[in-house]
Amino acid sequence: MTTFNPDWASPPGDTILDxxxxxxLSHGDFSKRLGCTLEHAEDLIxxxxxxxxxxxxxISSVLGASAKFWMRREAQYRDAIRRNAGQTHLKELTEWLGELPVKDxxxxxxIEGGKSASELIDACMRFFNVRDIATWRTTYRGVLEQAAFRTSPKFAEQPGAVAAWLRQGEIESASIDCKPWNARLFSESLHELxxxxxxxxPELFIPELVRTCxxxxxxxxxxxxxxxxxxxxATRFLSPSRALLLLSFRYLSDDHFWFTFFHEAGHLLLHSKDAIFLEGEGVSSLQxxxxxxxxxxxxIPGNFRAELETLPIEKHAVRDYAKRIxxxxxxxxxxxxxxxxxxxNQLNNLKTYFSWEE
Structure with a gap:
């Protein structure tokens, strides 16, 4: 025997209207016979x-049928409401899960892998340290919207992936023992860095980079x-005294890595603490x-740039110039x-290329 559980919710008022x-009988007639105001009768219907x-x-006295019938009709309606609400919430949670790079x-x-969608949802909630989707959207919508106008339109395609990357950066940076933000000291340290x-x-320069910063x-x-x-x-101030400088090592070459690092350092020194900067392709703004x-x-400081503009595009010339500066x-x-x-594609063998250890 199959139980009939419709996905629609019909209130007892539908039966009353019939x-x-x-x-x-008008709604006014019904309210008078029931001994209530017209407003209460409308709420009931x-x-x-x-x-x-x-x-x-x-209601049984006015319209007939037993009181048990009307109580059962009410119970069926409220059960349907709860069931539909649960299905809607589960659908919303599942769609949210689809916005995230769960596999990666x-x-x-x-996060810990789960055998079911509900286990993965719980794991993602713990990862982002939120209790529901509304809190997640409130927390991370602001981050992404503030960063959006500085990034390419491609970032808008999968904001959940960007949010996950930013959150993992926050988590990993939490274990770093930082002294309070000092712009002068940070600026002075860049020459040594x-x-x-x-x-x-990387196993040699990354620990020194993290420690110095x-x-x-x-x-x-x-x-x-x-x-x-x-x-x-990406850069953002997690508090007035602590900044996060997040790098993805996306291009896996030394020229991109270091240019990105000093680019992010520039944001921290030149721009507002309230701003969030997210760097990608096609970015164009004054900042x-x-x-x-x-x-x-x-x-490449200014006193060396004139020479760069006339430097021969030749391996030994580039190496000598790089060593000298x-x-x-x-x-x-x-x-x-x-x-x-x-x-x-010219002289790329002078670059150092890296790889991720899986």
Missing amino acids: ILKERL HGRLAINEELAGR MTERGW RKLTRTRK SESGVAVAIVRSPTGCRASG EQEANDFSARTL GVSPGIIIGQLQHLGRARR
Whole structure:
């Protein structure tokens, strides 16, 4: 035997309306006979007023059928309402899950894998430290909307992936012991950090980068971006005394990595603490250009730039110039390509390329 559970909810008022129509009774007639105001009668008919035992007895006296019939009719309606609400909520949760890069989040250990959708939903709620979707959207909509006008339209396609990347950056940066934000000290440290560009191994330069930045209140986190997130870097102040500088290592070459780092450093030093900067493809704004200029000037100071514009596009010349000014050859060829003096595929063997350890 199959139980009939309709996905629609019909209030007892529908049955009341059928009887009133059959007996040619108006809503006013019904309210008078029932001994209530017209407003209460309308609430009853439209399901806004629940039928209790006392009211069920009065309806039985006016319209017929037993009080048990009207109580059963009320119970069926309320059960349907609850069932539909549960189905709607489950659908909303499942759709939210589809907005997130769950596969990458699970494989990378950001969340625990679940056998069911409900287990994955719970894991994602814990990951974002929210209790419901409304809280998630309120928390992360502001982050993404503030960053949206500085990113390419592609970021709008999968905001859940961007939110997951930002959240993992927050989580990983939380373990970094930072001193309070000190703009002067951070600015002064960039000259020393610039020397790290000549260190080829991430296992050597990343710990030093993180340690030095933490001395001036900047938590540097390097998190591989998940599917759907095309970000290369992001900055935001998590508190007045603590900044997050998040890098994705997306392009896996030293010229992109270091240019992005100093670009993000420029945002922290040049722009408002209330701003959130999210870097990707096709970005164009005054603040982004300012950060680009800051990065370029930091890597290749002004007194060396004239020589860059006439530098021979030749391996030994690039290496000698890079050594003389104290940066990696990859940065020099990257800048020459950006300026259009070298082709995109020219002298790329001077760059250092990295890989992710799975």
